[in-house]
Amino acid sequence: MRLLFNTIMIEPNRWTADHVLSRPLADLLPAVRATGFEELEIWQYHVSAMSQVEIEELATSLAASGLAAGALGAYPQFHLDGQEWEQMRSRLEQLVGYGRVLGIEAFKVFPGRVASADADATLWQLTVERLRWLAGLLAEAGALLTMETHGNTLCDTLDSTRRLLDDLADCGNVGICFQPYADADTDAAMAAYDALSGRVRHIHLQNRMLAGRATSLLRDGDWTDYGRFLPHVRRRGFDGLFCLEFTAGITPAEGEPFDAGLVLDNATRDREFALAAWEGRPGA
Numbered sequence: 126m127r128l129l130f131n132t133i134m135i136e137p138n139r140w141t142a143d144h145v146l147s148r149p150l151a152d153l154l155p156a157v158r159a160t161g162f163e164e165l166e167i168w169q170y171h172v173s174a175m176s177q178v179e180i181e182e183l184a185t186s187l188a189a190s191g192l193a194a195g196a197l198g199a200y201p202q203f204h205l206d207g208q209e210w211e212q213m214r215s216r217l218e219q220l221v222g223y224g225r226v227l228g229i230e231a232f233k234v235f236p237g238r239v240a241s242a243d244a245d246a247t248l249w250q251l252t253v254e255r256l257r258w259l260a261g262l263l264a265e266a267g268a269l270l271t272m273e274t275h276g277n278t279l280c281d282t283l284d285s286t287r288r289l290l291d292d293l294a295d296c297g298n299v300g301i302c303f304q305p306y307a308d309a310d311t312d313a314a315m316a317a318y319d320a321l322s323g324r325v326r327h328i329h330l331q332n333r334m335l336a337g338r339a340t341s342l343l344r345d346g347d348w349t350d351y352g353r354f355l356p357h358v359r360r361r362g363f364d365g366l367f368c369l370e371f372t373a374g375i376t377p378a379e380g381e382p383f384d385a386g387l388v389l390d391n392a393t394r395d396r397e398f399a400l401a402a403w404e405g406r407p408g409a
Contacts, residue, residue, distance in 0.1 A: 126403045128396060129195045129368040130162035131329075132171050134375050137383035144170040151183055153385070154190040160393040164195035166233065166368040172197070172223050173216065180223045187227070194227035195366055196271075196327065201259075203237045203252040217259060225266045231327050231366055232263050233302045236272040241285035252279055253292045260296040271302040271327040274317075282306065283317050290324050300326030300365075309335055311350040315357045322361050330399060331371040340371045343395045355402040369395050 133139050135153055136146060150171040157165070165187075172180060187194060199220055205213050224232055237244070237252045244252070260270045272280050272289065280286040283306060293299045303325045305314035318325065332346025333339060343351045372391040377383050401407070 126400060127164065127195065127366050128162065128330075128399055129164045129166040129366060130157055130160065130392060130396075131166040131168065131198070131368050131370045132157075133168040133198070134369075134371060134388055134392060135385050136168065136171065137377075139168070139170075139375075146171065146174075147383070151186040154186055154192055156385070156389055158190045158192055160389050161396055162369075162392070163191070164193045166196040166198055166366075166370075167194055167227065167229075169197065169199045169220065172227075173220065175223070177226075180226050184226050184228070194224075194229050196231040196233055196368065197224045197227065197229045198233040198273075200235045200238070201255075203255040204239050204248055218262065221259075221262045221266055221268075224263075224268060229268055231269040231271050231302075232259075233271045233273055233327060234259070235275055236279040236289060238277065239279070240277045241279050241281050244279060249279070253289070256289075256293060256299070257296055260293065260299050264296075264298045268298070269326055270296070270299045272299070273302040273329070274304050274306060274321075283320055286321060290321075300324045302327035302329060304329045304331070305349050305354075308333075308348055311353050314349055314354060318354075318358060319361065322363070325363065326365040328358065328363070328365065328367050329370045330367060330395070331369070340373055340375055342373045342391060342398070343369075344398045345373070351399065352402050355399060356405060359403055367399070369399070 132150055138145055138147055201217055202213055239248060263270050274280045274286055279289050301321050301324050303318055306317050307313035330343060332341050332343045333348040334341050335347050369392055372388060372395050374387040374391050
């Protein structure tokens, strides 16, 4: 089981409009490595403001810390026009180049920022063309393009995800980054995975408490029963990337400071649980 640590967990400003970093990612690498994780999924905003020299320095820091960058996660908007699209296109080209420097295997994206129900034929086709362009860039870099099953994207339902995959069937390096569609329905999550399993290359792990929707430890949440889901995925022959995206404590209570140490400790606990569940060991 290749389980990546998503760096979004250790940035308290992850959901602010400007995404200003509280600390450089390089400063946190030794602490992340101490959790037992060996690979990262790097959140776009940890690197998007870097220069070429700085991204090369980060690659050196990763190696010195005993870490690898398995994936990079980005959030493009494919519906933009004119100068806005040219700027987005330039940013994506830069991120793909940065991924090449970091040695990523997968470039994970939201497949647009428009819900499938709101996408007319013109917008759908435009998004497909731009995803095909991005897949081509990544193929040249030797990387996968994985599209996250997420709300308000063209992969926000099982049917829309299948349709998008069909439209991109000519792109051999395109697959799915799977997250369950249904809350509190592990059977539905497993059925959705099965329906897509031939194209799932990347799986995000996170759990929540339905009451209040706070993120939780994987074993504690009632969103998905990972003690059932992970063995199911293994039986189905999955051999791609897993990534722990969120854990308990990433959003402190109002008035309390962000505690990176607590998040890292919880990520360690989630890693141990996920490995035990995957391997069918006690403790899962």
